[in-house]
Amino acid sequence: MALVLDQDQALLRSTATQFARERLPVANLRRLRDTGDATGFDRDAWREMADLGWTGMLIPEPLGGNGFGHFGLGLVLEALGRTLAASPLLSTVVLSGTALTHASDAEPARNLLRQIAAGETVLALAHEEHPRHRPLAIATTARRDGEGYVLNGRKRFVIDGHVAETLLVVARTAGADDDPRGLSLFLLDGATPGISRHRLSLADSRNSADVQLSDVRVDRTALLGEAGAAGPVLERVLDVGRILLSAEMLGAAQQAFETTLEYLKQRQQFGVPIGSFQALQHRAVQMYTEIELARSVLHAALTALDEDGGADVPRQATVCKACVNDTFHLVSNEAVQMHGGIGMTDQVDVGLYLKRARVAEATLGTAAFHRERYATLQGF
Amino acid sequence: MSELDRFRDDVRAWIAANYPPSLREPLRVDSPDTPWGGRKTRYANPDVQVWMDRMAAKGWSTPEWQPEHGGAGLTPEHARVLREELAAAGCRPPVISFGLMMLAPVLHEFASEEQRRHFLPPIARGEIRWCQGYSEPGAGSDLAGLKTRAEDLGDHYLVNGQKIWTSYADQADWIFCLVRTNPESKHGGISFLLIDMASPGIEVRPIQLISGKSPFCEVFLTDVRVPKQNLVGKPGEGWKIAKRLLQHERASISTHLQTGLGGSPAGRPLAELARSYAGERDGRIADAHLRDAVARHEMRSEAIALTLRRVQEESGKQGPSALSSITKSLGAQHNKDKHELMVEILSLAGTAWDGAPFTDEEVEVCRQWLRSKGNSIEGGTSEIQTNIVAKQVLGLPD
Numbered sequence: 001m002a003l004v005l006d007q008d009q010a011l012l013r014s015t016a017t018q019f020a021r022e023r024l025p026v027a028n029l030r031r032l033r034d035t036g037d038a039t040g041f042d043r044d045a046w047r048e049m050a051d052l053g054w055t056g057m058l059i060p061e062p063l064g065g066n067g068f069g070h071f072g073l074g075l076v077l078e079a080l081g082r083t084l085a086a087s088p089l090l091s092t093v094v095l096s097g098t099a100l101t102h103a104s105d106a107e108p109a110r111n112l113l114r115q116i117a118a119g120e121t122v123l124a125l126a127h128e129e130h131p132r133h134r135p136l137a138i139a140t141t142a143r144r145d146g147e148g149y150v151l152n153g154r155k156r157f158v159i160d161g162h163v164a165e166t167l168l169v170v171a172r173t174a175g176a177d178d179d180p181r182g183l184s185l186f187l188l189d190g191a192t193p194g195i196s197r198h199r200l201s202l203a204d205s206r207n208s209a210d211v212q213l214s215d216v217r218v219d220r221t222a223l224l225g226e227a228g229a230a231g232p233v234l235e236r237v238l239d240v241g242r243i244l245l246s247a248e249m250l251g252a253a254q255q256a257f258e259t260t261l262e263y264l265k266q267r268q269q270f271g272v273p274i275g276s277f278q279a280l281q282h283r284a285v286q287m288y289t290e291i292e293l294a295r296s297v298l299h300a301a302l303t304a305l306d307e308d309g310g311a312d313v314p315r316q317a318t319v320c321k322a323c324v325n326d327t328f329h330l331v332s333n334e335a336v337q338m339h340g341g342i343g344m345t346d347q348v349d350v351g352l353y354l355k356r357a358r359v360a361e362a363t364l365g366t367a368a369f370h371r372e373r374y375a376t377l378q379g380f
Numbered sequence: 381m382s383e384l385d386r387f388r389d390d391v392r393a394w395i396a397a398n399y400p401p402s403l404r405e406p407l408r409v410d411s412p413d414t415p416w417g418g419r420k421t422r423y424a425n426p427d428v429q430v431w432m433d434r435m436a437a438k439g440w441s442t443p444e445w446q447p448e449h450g451g452a453g454l455t456p457e458h459a460r461v462l463r464e465e466l467a468a469a470g471c472r473p474p475v476i477s478f479g480l481m482m483l484a485p486v487l488h489e490f491a492s493e494e495q496r497r498h499f500l501p502p503i504a505r506g507e508i509r510w511c512q513g514y515s516e517p518g519a520g521s522d523l524a525g526l527k528t529r530a531e532d533l534g535d536h537y538l539v540n541g542q543k544i545w546t547s548y549a550d551q552a553d554w555i556f557c558l559v560r561t562n563p564e565s566k567h568g569g570i571s572f573l574l575i576d577m578a579s580p581g582i583e584v585r586p587i588q589l590i591s592g593k594s595p596f597c598e599v600f601l602t603d604v605r606v607p608k609q610n611l612v613g614k615p616g617e618g619w620k621i622a623k624r625l626l627q628h629e630r631a632s633i634s635t636h637l638q639t640g641l642g643g644s645p646a647g648r649p650l651a652e653l654a655r656s657y658a659g660e661r662d663g664r665i666a667d668a669h670l671r672d673a674v675a676r677h678e679m680r681s682e683a684i685a686l687t688l689r690r691v692q693e694e695s696g697k698q699g700p701s702a703l704s705s706i707t708k709s710l711g712a713q714h715n716k717d718k719h720e721l722m723v724e725i726l727s728l729a730g731t732a733w734d735g736a737p738f739t740d741e742e743v744e745v746c747r748q749w750l751r752s753k754g755n756s757i758e759g760g761t762s763e764i765q766t767n768i769v770a771k772q773v774l775g776l777p778d
């Protein structure tokens with residue numbers, strides 16, 4: 001397993017870092033927030049990302065992708081995480097793309113994958129129904145109705161849910177709450193009658209929406225794969241999402257740390273830089289250490305996605321998300337504290353990293369969720 | 381068949397014929413069969429000595445060293461094949477010693493060829509056991525404040541002073557010692573001297589630890605005469621050599637602390653320990669808090685193991701990795717955490733000091749928990765390590 005980058009990977013990372021710095025600096029997120037931009041991301045930048053090949057990294061060449069793989073996309077997300085760059089990479093390429101790849105090889109799915117690779121469309125995975133991550137607590141139903149289905153339910157915290165042209169909806173065709181069996185995936189045009197979407201305003205100013213499904217009628221072709229077979233697909237999708245979201249989070253944590261380290265060297269009190277105080281030095285080393293541990297775990301998990309047949313992916317994803325959660329939590333808190341009063345202001349960026357940290361930590365499972373899942377996976 | 385493949389076959393056959401079957405069980409932490417070597421060490425199992433001698437005769441304890449230094453002069457590729465075969469056959473290391481881990485690397489780097497030929501072979505063969513005479517009552521973290529004097533009396537040094545916390549001084553044959561040859565210069569007045577523990581004027585007093593064991597000692601040196609040819613490097617070069625030796629020491633402690641990644645003293649995984657002491661419910665550890673704590677510990681073990689691997693990969697590709705500076709204190713803390721967790725799991729049984737009705741495992745959990753507290757003190761405290769990382773890696777100001 002490669003824990004250290006090779007040349008291609010190092011080049012990709014530097015391209016992505018430069019893109020984030022020049023094209024999507026933190027100022028970009030501030031602008032989206034302050035102008036109340038309804039899209040919530042920069043469409044021109046999204047097209048440029050597609051031109052750079054980033055939208056096609058998980059998609060095989062015959063479908064217009066480049067198959068660069070998860071490790072590559074992880075490096076891109078890490079770079080974008082540094083500037084808190086908003087883009088539909090997670091919703092569209094990672095979550096929806098993985099779902100389409102694993103759920104079906106029929107033409108509608110293949111066609112959408114082609115569009116994703118080309119950067120022509122935005123999709124959203126409408127899955128969660130609670131503020132806390134409970135992947136199997138699905139009450140949304142899809143009832144047979146003649147040749148088609150009728151969907152009813154309420155999806156919450158759907159990433160890019162209000163802008164997506166297509167929704168991938170997880171619904172029950174059988175079973176009760178918390179039953180992994182009986183889950184199915186449906187492909188819905190966002191404009192289908194009965195769907196109403198409402199953008200949420202979360203602390204991190206990134207895209208999230210509630211999606212209400214009221215007697216949404218679809219025909220048979222909307223069902224992706226077999227009815228009731230979405231459970232294992234969903235598990236894989238969530239694990240890929242956990243690992244790649246972790247990549248974005250690690251980039252953000254790294255940046256918050258570096259910004260803070262710079263401040264420690266520059267801010268003077270008592271006639272000396274505050275970074276000469278041992279109490280702060282030791283906490284800085286703690287942050288450095290946690291970030292490096294998280295990086296090892298992330299690289300292993302990304303490698304497992306590309307190389308391993310899949311057997312160890314659930315465990316790795318869980319170790320990765322828990323570890324990165326704890327790291328970003330620590331670093332985001334310390335970043336504010338070590339900036340003193342100015343850290344509490346909207347004017348400096350550290351507060352934005354703190355806000356992103358909490359949203360991302362709760363997305364796809366808190367550290368406690370993943371420790372419990374780890375125990376389950378390990379049989380204790 | 382390539383030459384290397386033939387070598388591999390030979391090694392495999394030799395191991396099959398020569399590895400004592402009684403050593404099949406992996407070596408446990410703090411085992412009385414730890415192959416320290418030396419004239420005074422006694423083993424519970426005599427095959428430890430047999431294995432040490434057989435490997436020494438081949439020069440395979442230190443395969444890459446030159447034959448005149450007690451090695452076999454193997455190429456790195458051959459040595460790798462040898463290590464792979466030894467690992468594959470589950471062989472224990474023939475020698476584990478301070479001489480091998482700490483002293484030998486600096487002898488290779490700083491000693492004269494004459495000194496190397498004299499001191500290295502007995503280390504390789506496990507004949508001489510060394511201890512480390514660095515710390516003094518007044519010089520711990522501030523090691524360069526050491527006061528033990530070595531006076532130049534022409535053909536020999538006259539040494540007077542006291543060392544403390546000298547691990548296994550009572551078991552050792554020789555001591556590598558930091559001494560002051562010049563009182564005028566703090567760092568520049570230190571020299572690196574090798575002293576025979578049998579010299580007149582040396583007195584060793586074991587110190588009892590909180591774990592009840594006495595692995596370390598006070599060493600008093602009174603008018604000890606040391607021949608001048610036992611000085612490594614030049615007078616005043618001791619600090620440079622001392623620091624380099626500490627790097628090797630910390631690296632070997634980090635490796636050793638990977639034991640923190642494993643299970644109980646009896647080799648049981650923490651989850652199994654938790655099941656047997658906290659009970660099971662629906663096939664799981666019944667106590668949700670312990671379940672969480674065990675999961676947290678195991679996940680961190682994985683993160684640390686991966687980081688140690690990354691350190692190796694990085695230093696293979698890019699030279700010494702900055703990360704290696706954090707692995708010692710990281711491993712120390714994790715090992716301490718593991719022992720705290722085991723005591724928490726066993727609860728009152730984890731405070732078992734001795735005797736019936738307690739199992740050996742319970743007593744060892746208690747004793748090793750106490751021993752583990754030293755992990756963040758020995759080889760330089762974690763605070764000192766952290767100071768070093770803050771300045772050298774993060775570039776924070778003094």
Ligand SMILES: Cc1cc2nc3c(=O)[nH]c(=O)nc-3n(C[C@H](O)[C@H](O)[C@H](O)COP(=O)(O)OP(=O)(O)OC[C@H]3O[C@@H](n4cnc5c(N)ncnc54)[C@H](O)[C@@H]3O)c2cc1C
Pocket residue numbers: 511512513514515516517519520521522544545546547548596754755757758759760761762763764767
């Ligand atoms: C199990 C064990 C085995 C050992 N074996 C050997 C051996 O074989 N040979 C040998 O020579 N020595 C040995 N030592 C000694 C060890 O190296 C010293 O104990 C260690 O360097 C600390 O020195 P000290 O005990 O004098 O503590 P002190 O230096 O007095 O430290 C006391 C406390 O103050 C803290 N402190 C000191 N300075 C600073 C600072 N600048 N910033 C922040 N905190 C600071 C320390 O971290 C510590 O917490 C051993 C120790 C142990 C525990």
